[in-house]
Amino acid sequence: MRTTPLPRPAPAPVQRPGVVGETTTRIDGGPKVKGEFEYSSDLWADGMLWGATLRSPHPHATIWSIDISRALALPGVYAVLTHEDVPGRKVYGMEIPDQPVLAWERARYQGEAIALVAADHPETARRACDAIDVAYEVLEPLSDPERAMAADAPKLHLSGNVLRHITLRHGDQAATADVVMTGEYEVGSQDQAFLGPESGLAVPDGDGGVDLYIATQWLHVDRDQLAESLGLSPEQVRLTMAGVGGAFGGREDLSMQIHACMLALHTDRPVKIVYNREESFFGHVHRHPCRMHYEHGATRDGELVYVKARIVLDGGAYASSSTAVCSNAACFACGPYNVPSATVDCSVVYTNNPPCGAMRGFGAVQVAFGHESQMDKLAAALGIDPVELRIKNALAPGHRLPTGQVVREPAPVAELLERLRAMPLPPDASPGPRDLRELPGGVSNTTHGEDVRRGIGYGVGFKNVGFSEGFDDYATARVALSLDGDGDPLVSVHTAAAEVGQGVVTVQAQIARTELQVERVAVLTADTQVGSAGSSSASRQTYMTGGAVKMACEAVRERLLQRVADHAGLDPFDLSLAGGAVIDSRGETVATLAEALVSAPIEETVEFHHAETYPLDENGQGDAHLQLAFSAHRAVADVDTRLGLVRVVELATTQEVGKALNPQALDGQIDGGSAQGLGLALLEEIQIRDSQVLNASFTDYLLPTILDMPPVKKQVLEHPDPDAPYGLKGVGEPPNISTPPAVVAALRSACSRELARIPVRPEQLAGIDEPRRSRPPAPGSRGPAGARPTRS
């Protein structure tokens, strides 16, 4: 018997969405502005206990023993669990199960989970964690990814430290060029910093199974990993989506899911776990820090001849989605340009640094900073306008990617840049006294305009939409057309798609409204009672779950028309849906929906698979990607060249979206992605020294505030992709890719410094310190910036 009644999600609200292409305000907007929307940290159940996690303070240590006796003796403590209590598989991971549910023998990063507590109050649980005695032997952390690749480096995993290496060879490997430009670049580790902390409520069902209410990006991949580690069948582990306070890739991996379920099953009580912000920094993967060495060869008139790149991504202690990030970095390393010859070596390695995985832009963000910096450098060396150089080399349909894959329509890179360049610039700073709030430093009153220079910079980027390299990527949708209690037609849509803020619930309703011509739509709460939707990541969910809903609606419509045709003795091909009725070819009503549905509702469940993709071969060649999405940014920035302070005056952007399904929501994706890109360029870095995180708080990890974000001017292109539902392109990630290089280019043009590392720090802008330049090259690296690579 179930010990506690399950929290019941409210019945799905009925909405009246616009059709595809119309701005539709979000159905959850009302509850969200009133504080009534239920997020995963808001859940509550009778008799609920609080879970807490003891984490390793050391990035690398041998664990000799764990003594839980003092903790277990504390009043109010109901359970203390260690690795010995993991009922099933002791490790988890989306692609490679290499991460311990709870560490045994060895801790490989600071913050690794060691033990769990369930108690009657969160403070009791925290104190019980403090009372667990762990005997560590502290080991030297392997902090440098280049060092980790060395043959004599200690192995962090039995498989070795190189998690994946991609060798990409395309075109003439002996190509030579008139002009050769080299550069070294580095990208720091960015945090997703979703505002809703990792949290959820696990409720035991009394029969050995468990229900989990959770904020996640992909219910089914969570469920499968949970079932493995809990030693249960997938049917015994039921997941229901709770409100998600942002994701951006950081909820693709498990955090507290297995832990909460273990505690709930052990205590036979509902258990809630809510991370605080510090724990959140340790509780999810981050964007991979990245070092890049580039060499570009071009003709004197600016045609790219070849690109060589050596890329090292720091994967941290566990695999997460590193292998796919590595693939993206390799595939998109040369940028959205026609590059006849490419030589790319891209590695992702294990270290004792925080584990890295998915974050918006997924490998394409890091290399965009590299390839765009190179294009600017090349333009300067050739005396060509940087936008002109990009247009001259712009990728276009019919070109081949460095993977050999032929680029399909639409890929309007030149048009994006031309339109962006044509957008009016913000007015120059007015002469005379200026409002302090318009100046770098703001009301800190650090300048009245002296030493302030304005710069303008451009960046363009691209990436894949959907999962690549042969992954069978699909989404499921169940659509029912029925009459409600009042006899009015209603469409119910049930999918497992994660609404992470992007608006996929609204888009599903719009698609149902469009396809079935029914005004009233209810999108049910996402859960594992319906098939997988795949992840809300890779800019794929509108394409994939949107595609599934469209397909399911078409199947429902077909059955409806067949039913009416059978009844009326007509050919179903002569019938269509319009205005709540089935009409014939002359527009006459054959049956209203109420008449057609009175006998029985119609329900269809479909799986939508995207077109097949293929693995990369040993030379990094193959049709690995489904769809490419493109965007370009222009940044205008004022820099106080003496103090190194920045005010970004304006961002402007163009993006190919195929078809804007919900223009307002699309705008929101572009604004938000641009803000995260600006953050990476200027502010955001998880600072790590000797594998220890120095800034696990919003006090020290700097996010853009409303004072930091300039207006974002937007223009979207709608050249349809003939293979995609409604011709759409994924839109979530591109803005995050093209913003950082544009912002840094603007800073460079203002202060004439190299700025080879992001986030750019004031000392770099003021010329006090160029951090990467002043350090000796790491062992195994190819020497200081500008040095010719030894391999041709």
Add this chain to the structure above:
Amino acid sequence: MRLTVTVNGERREVDGLWEGESLLYALRERLGLPGSKNACEQGECGSCSVYLDGTLVCSCLVLAGQAEDREVQTVEGIAPDGALHPVQSAFVETGAVQCGFCTPGLIVASHDLLRRNPRPTDPEIREALAGNLCRCTGYEKILDAVRLAGERILETQTAAQAGSKQVCDTSLGGAV
């Protein structure tokens, strides 16, 4: 510990608090008002913003005990049940809500700004909301929302002054 506090106009009493609990925790876990959000619990993000005796505060930085015998207004009390305050409807209409985790704090902070200054300039909006982090929207549509709400409030007030219409639920006369 026992706490007696007036929340959204209603006198409430709760027993059994641990002395270290924040007002945010008490609201969310003791008083059944989880609208105020727990994004950072460090006073950096503004998602837990409430009024305490009419002053905008981060409820994560106030001990529950400090609210003894005082008046708290949370996002749940900004508008009556089933109704939206103009600030709230403007956030929905302009697309200023995405994941929505920052939204309750921004609603209260924007409400506070507009009751002091119903016609704020953009720099004034930015200054007033600088303590509220949003990770989804890039703030562009939040600015739109505050501008729109300000306009509507002014219109309503003008109409009310002209005596053409009785205003109640959109009044910004007092926060609590």
